[in-house]
Amino acid sequence: xxxxxxxxxxxxxxxxxINPETNTLVRDGVESILNPFDENALEMALQLKEKHAGTKVxxxxxxxxxxxxxxxxxxxxxxxxxxxxxxxAFAGSDTWATSYALSTAIRKLEPADLVLFGKQAIDGDxxxxxxGVADWLGMPCIAYARKIEIADGRAVVERAFEDGYEKLExxxxxxxxxxxxxxxxxxxxxxxxxxxxxxxxQPTTAEAVGADPxxxxxxxxxxxVVKIFSPPPKTGGVKWQGEEPAVLAQRLADLLRERKLx
Amino acid sequence: MGLKIDLDLCTGCGACVAVCPFCALAxxxxxxxxxxxxxxxxxxxxxxxxxVGALSMEVAEKKADAAALDAFRGLWVFAEQRGGKVQEVxxxxxxxxxxxxxxxxxxxxxxxxxxxxxxxxxxxxxxxADKVYVVDHPALAAYTAEPYSEAMSALIRKYKPEVVLAGxxxxxxxxIARVAIQVNAGLTADCTELxxxxxxRLLLQTRPAFGGNIMACIVCPDHRPQMATVRPKVxxxxxxxxxxxxxxVAEKLDLKDPVVKVLETVNAMQNEVNVAGAEFIVTGGRxxxxxxxxxxxxxxxxxxxxxxxxxxxxxxxxxxxxxxxQVGQTGKTVRPKIYIACGxxxxxxxxxxxxxxxxxxxxxxxxxxxxxxxxDVGIVGDLFQVVxxxxxxxxx
Ligand SMILES: Cc1cc2nc3c(=O)[nH]c(=O)nc-3n(C[C@H](O)[C@H](O)[C@H](O)COP(=O)(O)OP(=O)(O)OC[C@H]3O[C@@H](n4cnc5c(N)ncnc54)[C@H](O)[C@@H]3O)c2cc1C
Ligand SMILES: Cc1cc2nc3c(=O)[nH]c(=O)nc-3n(C[C@H](O)[C@H](O)[C@H](O)COP(=O)(O)OP(=O)(O)OC[C@H]3O[C@@H](n4cnc5c(N)ncnc54)[C@H](O)[C@@H]3O)c2cc1C
Ligand code: SF4
Ligand code: SF4
Numbered sequence: 001x002x003x004x005x006x007x008x009x010x011x012x013x014x015x016x017x018i019n020p021e022t023n024t025l026v027r028d029g030v031e032s033i034l035n036p037f038d039e040n041a042l043e044m045a046l047q048l049k050e051k052h053a054g055t056k057v058x059x060x061x062x063x064x065x066x067x068x069x070x071x072x073x074x075x076x077x078x079x080x081x082x083x084x085x086x087x088x089a090f091a092g093s094d095t096w097a098t099s100y101a102l103s104t105a106i107r108k109l110e111p112a113d114l115v116l117f118g119k120q121a122i123d124g125d126x127x128x129x130x131x132g133v134a135d136w137l138g139m140p141c142i143a144y145a146r147k148i149e150i151a152d153g154r155a156v157v158e159r160a161f162e163d164g165y166e167k168l169e170x171x172x173x174x175x176x177x178x179x180x181x182x183x184x185x186x187x188x189x190x191x192x193x194x195x196x197x198x199x200x201x202q203p204t205t206a207e208a209v210g211a212d213p214x215x216x217x218x219x220x221x222x223x224x225v226v227k228i229f230s231p232p233p234k235t236g237g238v239k240w241q242g243e244e245p246a247v248l249a250q251r252l253a254d255l256l257r258e259r260k261l262x
Numbered sequence: 263m264g265l266k267i268d269l270d271l272c273t274g275c276g277a278c279v280a281v282c283p284f285c286a287l288a289x290x291x292x293x294x295x296x297x298x299x300x301x302x303x304x305x306x307x308x309x310x311x312x313x314v315g316a317l318s319m320e321v322a323e324k325k326a327d328a329a330a331l332d333a334f335r336g337l338w339v340f341a342e343q344r345g346g347k348v349q350e351v352x353x354x355x356x357x358x359x360x361x362x363x364x365x366x367x368x369x370x371x372x373x374x375x376x377x378x379x380x381x382x383x384x385x386x387x388x389x390x391a392d393k394v395y396v397v398d399h400p401a402l403a404a405y406t407a408e409p410y411s412e413a414m415s416a417l418i419r420k421y422k423p424e425v426v427l428a429g430x431x432x433x434x435x436x437x438i439a440r441v442a443i444q445v446n447a448g449l450t451a452d453c454t455e456l457x458x459x460x461x462x463r464l465l466l467q468t469r470p471a472f473g474g475n476i477m478a479c480i481v482c483p484d485h486r487p488q489m490a491t492v493r494p495k496v497x498x499x500x501x502x503x504x505x506x507x508x509x510x511v512a513e514k515l516d517l518k519d520p521v522v523k524v525l526e527t528v529n530a531m532q533n534e535v536n537v538a539g540a541e542f543i544v545t546g547g548r549x550x551x552x553x554x555x556x557x558x559x560x561x562x563x564x565x566x567x568x569x570x571x572x573x574x575x576x577x578x579x580x581x582x583x584x585x586x587x588q589v590g591q592t593g594k595t596v597r598p599k600i601y602i603a604c605g606x607x608x609x610x611x612x613x614x615x616x617x618x619x620x621x622x623x624x625x626x627x628x629x630x631x632x633x634x635x636x637x638d639v640g641i642v643g644d645l646f647q648v649v650x651x652x653x654x655x656x657x658x
Binding site: 221 | 264283284285286299300301302303304305306307344406407408411431432433435436437439440442443444446447448449450451452469470471472473474475476477478479480481482483484485521522523524525526527528529536538566567585586591592594599600609611620621623629634635636637638639640641642643644647648651652654655656658
């Protein structure tokens with residue numbers, strides 16, 4: 001079986017802060033990390049590899065040369081092969097153009113039985129790339145997957161809904177976007193780290209994957225970000241402290257009744 | 263194309279480097295002037311901060327054929343139904359869609375996909391739809407992304423709406439991204455605010471990104487339809503007008519058999535109130551300390567006359583409660599009348615899921631917890647002392 005995992009390098013958004021004076025984003029010293037949800041997609045692939053002999057896991061990312069870091073991380077954890085799709089032509093791609101570009105790279109690989117994505121990237125936050133790539137590849141896609149079993153060329157997948165989940169059966173090849181609850185990602189092994197160190201990465205260009213230049217980058221992207229701004233600062237209401245819990249609780253109950261909230 | 267840097271003007275002050283959300287700018291070692299790399303998404307954030315105007319955005323004007331764009335008219339809402347029940351988010355979208363359609367001077371359409379779901383049409387009219395497009399087909403009986411996207415794309419190609427909105431739910435987000443590829447349209451994810459530029463007939467789509475740390479306004483100038491998913495609970499449901507009707511368009515389509523089969527559906531919240539639609543929510547965070555203490559919150563919920571139990575991700579990750587209760591960026595977005603957060607610190611990823619609640623109450627022993635920044639009433643104290651007292655006071 002051949003599993004392709006798409007991963008993205010993202011800024012660690014929990015470290016991003018707003019400068020209250022200039023109202024701009026402060027990202028000085030914010031590290032770049034492997035998108036947390038993609039760790040779960042990779043883990044799902046590695047667990048399947050352990051279960052199904054002869055499985056190969058290829059990890060693919062599109063991004064700037066620095067994105068090679070997340071591929072090294074993936075090799076450290078056990079990925080067999082990696083692809084760094086890197087070309088100025090991809091700059092400014094929205095999810096439409098990103099999913100096209102990724103699909104061309106996947107087509108260049110040996111045929112994939114399973115293509116895995118994180119649930120969403122923590123920077124763009126759209127959750128659109130996985131279903132989009134699947135569509136370009138003409139594969140079924142199950143979004144929000146939390147479990148997978150593979151037997152006889154078919155997969156049984158659990159997909160989460162707002163209030164429950166469904167068990168689905170799909171033929172292979174297929175694509176999944178993977179939830180955090182699917183598994184607990186492993187750390188890189190010592191042997192893996194050694195392999196990652198030796199990794200000599202050759203960036204793959206748009207031309208190498210035969211991508212149509214008219215479908216790449218900013219100019220091929222239907223969406224345009226016209227403005228970025230900080231969310232309006234929240235102003236809190238009253239804060240009660242320094243009194244007995246019973247007094248505060250009573251005051252709150254009175255207030256709720258007074259405002260006819262209960 | 264994209265960001266242009268005028269190196270003659272650049273003084274190497276570094277201001278732009280610090281604001282780029284994508285690490286796309288770096289100062290050259292040689293002279294400190296900036297360079298842009300492939301990570302640039304042309305978001306424009308850096309342009310405004312450059313004190314000397316060295317940065318500008320260049321968009322190759324690829325003027326779309328105006329006549330072709332003009333052929334698209336009308337605003338559509340995907341009427342998500344599950345088990346024959348129209349989901350609340352569809353009504354919320356009809357309410358907002360009505361406002362936008364009136365501004366654009368067009369019809370409001372609702373798209374109903376399923377099998378034997380015609381009965382749902384009446385309530386869609388009552389909530390503001392002028393037309394309801396129904397595709398009733400066995401392939402749509404259970405939701406899977408492939409036949410749903412096939413049906414939606416076929417309708418869009420035939421009737422050419424200029425705007426298509428869907429709920430940013432598991433279903434909406436799961437299939438509409440395929441539709442956007444199939445009809446070659448832009449899709450904006452998870453919007454929290456919509457507007458229109460009537461002159462240019464543009465949908466102005468505002469959405470949080472970076473886990474809620476920034477807001478982005480997005481448009482799709484050269485493609486139709488303009489598609490967006492909208493976060494549940496950000497728009498209020500309109501009051502239905504009893505007896506209001508409209509035109510039913512029953513569309514016969516030849517759909518392929520679904521490749522993905524639904525074997526089983528499990529409702530994980532059978533005996534519990536679902537946080538997604540609840541009027542009262544009591545949420546527990548890491549401060550609750552363990553699974554057994556959620557009982558205390560359940561008692562508070564009962565004293566309020568029936569509230570749903572919410573949870574922060576920390577509580578979910580600790581295994582104290584199932585993920586269906588999680589509120590926040592990667593959980594549910596809620597808008598209850600009263601939201602009581604107990605032992606929740608109030609990280610941005612939690613706040614984006616609940617900060618449009620009508621009344622927010624926070625109980626936390628740390629007076630500097632960020633949750634107090636959004637709380638209408640904040641109580642600084644130990645939840646194990648305050649909550650039992652509150653239960654007593656409410657029971658009186
Ligand atoms: C503020 C802001 C808002 C934006 N809003 C929109 C929008 O509403 N609509 C839109 O079309 N574009 C939008 N974009 C552009 C979008 O962020 C980029 O296209 C981005 O490259 C992919 O989207 P994402 O980060 O949301 O990924 P998601 O779709 O959330 O990612 C899902 C999964 O796809 C895979 N994946 C994503 N990117 C890559 C990659 N580069 N390489 C390998 N695998 C990948 C990963 O497995 C990831 O977990 C926005 C950009 C900005 C700056
Ligand atoms: C990509 C991403 C997505 C995320 N999505 C979500 C999401 O959807 N939802 C979500 O909630 N989080 C999400 N998070 C996690 C988020 O960043 C926080 O880590 C999380 O919300 C913290 O949960 P908490 O407030 O319960 O825990 P903590 O931050 O540990 O806060 C516990 C609070 O309890 C208080 N406390 C302790 N004991 C008591 C007591 N006896 N009485 C009163 N107060 C007490 C403490 O003062 C503290 O403020 C996400 C993070 C990332 C990176
Ligand atoms: S346009 Fe946006 S992404 Fe590009 S360099 Fe400026 S801030 Fe960074
Ligand atoms: S803000 Fe302007 S002057 Fe300063 S480093 Fe950036 S481009 Fe140069």
